[in-house]
Amino acid sequence: MIKGSDLFVAALANEGVDRVFGVPGEENLDMVESLRTSNIELVVTRHEQSAAFMAATHGRLTGRPGVCLSTLGPGALNLATGAAYAHLGAMPMILVTGQKPIRSSQQARFQIVDMVATMKPLTKLSRQIVSTSGIPTIVREAFRVATEERPGPVHLELPEDIAGEMGPAVPMVSPHTIALPVAAATAVDNAVRMIRQAARPLVMLGAAASRPRLGADLGEFLARTRIPFFTTQMGKGVVAGRPLQQPVDLWLGTAALSERDYVHEAIDQADLILAIGHDTVEKPPFFMGPGGPTVIHIGYTPPNIEEVYFPHASVVGDIGPSLTLLADRLQDALPNASALLPLRDGILRHLSDGATIDRFPIVPQRIVADVRTVMPPDGIVALDNGMYKIWFARNYRTPQSNTLLLDNALATMGAGLPSAMMAALIHPDRRVLAVCGDGGFMMNSQELETAVRLGLNLVVLILQDNAYGMIRWKQAVDQHPDFGMTFGNPDFVAYAHAYGAGGSRVEATEDLVPVLHSAFERGGVQLVVAPVDYSENTRVLVDELRNRAPTPADM
Numbered sequence: 001m002i003k004g005s006d007l008f009v010a011a012l013a014n015e016g017v018d019r020v021f022g023v024p025g026e027e028n029l030d031m032v033e034s035l036r037t038s039n040i041e042l043v044v045t046r047h048e049q050s051a052a053f054m055a056a057t058h059g060r061l062t063g064r065p066g067v068c069l070s071t072l073g074p075g076a077l078n079l080a081t082g083a084a085y086a087h088l089g090a091m092p093m094i095l096v097t098g099q100k101p102i103r104s105s106q107q108a109r110f111q112i113v114d115m116v117a118t119m120k121p122l123t124k125l126s127r128q129i130v131s132t133s134g135i136p137t138i139v140r141e142a143f144r145v146a147t148e149e150r151p152g153p154v155h156l157e158l159p160e161d162i163a164g165e166m167g168p169a170v171p172m173v174s175p176h177t178i179a180l181p182v183a184a185a186t187a188v189d190n191a192v193r194m195i196r197q198a199a200r201p202l203v204m205l206g207a208a209a210s211r212p213r214l215g216a217d218l219g220e221f222l223a224r225t226r227i228p229f230f231t232t233q234m235g236k237g238v239v240a241g242r243p244l245q246q247p248v249d250l251w252l253g254t255a256a257l258s259e260r261d262y263v264h265e266a267i268d269q270a271d272l273i274l275a276i277g278h279d280t281v282e283k284p285p286f287f288m289g290p291g292g293p294t295v296i297h298i299g300y301t302p303p304n305i306e307e308v309y310f311p312h313a314s315v316v317g318d319i320g321p322s323l324t325l326l327a328d329r330l331q332d333a334l335p336n337a338s339a340l341l342p343l344r345d346g347i348l349r350h351l352s353d354g355a356t357i358d359r360f361p362i363v364p365q366r367i368v369a370d371v372r373t374v375m376p377p378d379g380i381v382a383l384d385n386g387m388y389k390i391w392f393a394r395n396y397r398t399p400q401s402n403t404l405l406l407d408n409a410l411a412t413m414g415a416g417l418p419s420a421m422m423a424a425l426i427h428p429d430r431r432v433l434a435v436c437g438d439g440g441f442m443m444n445s446q447e448l449e450t451a452v453r454l455g456l457n458l459v460v461l462i463l464q465d466n467a468y469g470m471i472r473w474k475q476a477v478d479q480h481p482d483f484g485m486t487f488g489n490p491d492f493v494a495y496a497h498a499y500g501a502g503g504s505r506v507e508a509t510e511d512l513v514p515v516l517h518s519a520f521e522r523g524g525v526q527l528v529v530a531p532v533d534y535s536e537n538t539r540v541l542v543d544e545l546r547n548r549a550p551t552p553a554d555m
């Protein structure tokens with residue numbers, strides 16, 4: 001005989017889980033006791049939301065679900081934003097919540113929320129565990145569903161009486177890797193014919209192209225076909241393990257805006273776009289419309305059809321092997337492969353515009369360029385959500401996969417610090433930088449305590465404008481009066497010290513690089529505060545792009 005919670009924790013161990021993140025309640029006490037006597041570490045956070053962001057980021061970076069834990073009602077509801085973050089962002093994660101006993105109700109309806117129903121639209125699967133004997137299979141099923149394409153979160157509710165009940169020692173179900181089917185030969189034939197006919201082909205790498213499973217096949221495909229490519233925000237930097245020039249010399253930029261940016265010169269001129277791993281949860285990288293390019297969707301799953309995305313053909317199956325099949329037929333058979341490549345220098349030249357502006361407070365282009373200088377090629381930058389995200393998506397160059405973690409799906413504030421903490425836990429040997437606005441940072445700043453307690457090496461760059469800058473900018477673009485967007489801030493250096501973290505303030509533009517370097521060299525958790533000047537938003541992202549000479553396809 002074995003206790004339900006022991007069986008549950010054994011089932012987590014069977015899946016290779018090494019950490020569980022969360023805030024327990026009294027309904028989880030058996031589970032906590034089972035964790036105490038297991039090899040799985042319980043990482044207590046200061047808010048359930050950040051536990052979910054951390055677990056989701058574990059899934060994003062490793063392809064294996066991260067696990068987060070909460071009590072019933074209030075704690076479980078605090079996981080909701082993290083569930084949606086993982087659901088939209090396709091990050092494998094398991095959410096475990098407690099519940100009052102289901103066989104008796106000594107506390108009537110106290111704290112009871114129907115979490116299985118609440119989690120349904122926020123997860124791939126949401127289930128209550130009603131007996132100990134089903135635990136090994138239900139946990140295995142949860143991990144399978146969370147991991148399989150399209151990945152995402154699964155919610156399991158473990159009620160207090162099931163967790164504490166003795167039941168039979170049911171054997172575990174061994175996980176096995178499920179190889180995905182490769183695209184059908186007819187789909188590959190069709191795509192090969194279309195690509196060979198293209199006069200100006202272009203590749204777009206989307207969010208699903210950044211799955212850890214994809215590996216080197218993507219880089220090989222680009223190197224073998226020599227078709228230039230651009231990325232969506234979440235597809236940025238997915239060509240793994242290649243030095244800066246190979247095949248990044250085919251990179252035409254990132255579509256951080258939906259239209260009019262310099263990268264759209266190539267998009268507008270392309271007659272065929274191979275959309276590899278595009279997921280329409282992302283803000284559109286371009287708008288499909290009448291007279292636009294032919295689009296071939298290459299994905300693990302079929303395309304979602306949207307007003308702005310309705311591909312003409314699809315190659316559905318395991319992306320890596322599908323690309324190898326395509327490359328075998330396309331290598332040295334595409335005389336027009338490089339037709340759009342001459343646009344590259346003109347587009348990329350603009351990415352360093354403003355990189356040396358030395359006025360203070362610091363402009364975003366300078367911040368992006370300076371951060372790139374400070375971060376080694378394998379350094380990881382985790383962004384929160386604010387105005388700077390557009391500048392990083394547009395201008396920051398990533399020579400390695402998953403080195404710029406941004407959320408262009410739920411686009412929630414508050415995830416920057418927890419996702420950076422998870423990256424630092426997984427990659428203790430790399431430099432990890434969280435970049436947050438003063439708004440987003442304060443949404444989960446309490447996790448500085450967790451970061452210090454975990455002994456993480458992590459630098460947090462706070463861009464201070466005393467405002468919800470992104471919305472303030474949009475308000476101005478829409479010609480509304482400046483209203484309702486500003487706030488005060490704590491003294492961030494003193495705030496850092498209060499947590500036992502280091503803190504420094506950038507007092508002059510030329511100090512940003514040395515202050516960041518010395519923060520990394522000091523180690524531990526370090527807050528760096530830099531005042532930001534967002535007046536460039538309108539000058540570049542509105543006026544300059546609006547006045548840009550129209551490309552032939554615009555006319």
Ligand SMILES: Cc1ncc(C[n+]2csc(CCOP(=O)(O)OP(=O)(O)O)c2C)c(N)n1
Binds near residue numbers: 465
């Ligand atoms: C949880 C959440 N609330 C509100 C928003 C809407 N929103 C998007 S950006 C933004 C302002 C962000 O301010 P800050 O973090 O200071 O960054 P800044 O733009 O000022 O650099 C807001 C309110 C959001 N995306 N997520």
Ligand SMILES: [Mg+2]
Binds near residue numbers: 386437467469
């Ligand atoms: Mg701000």
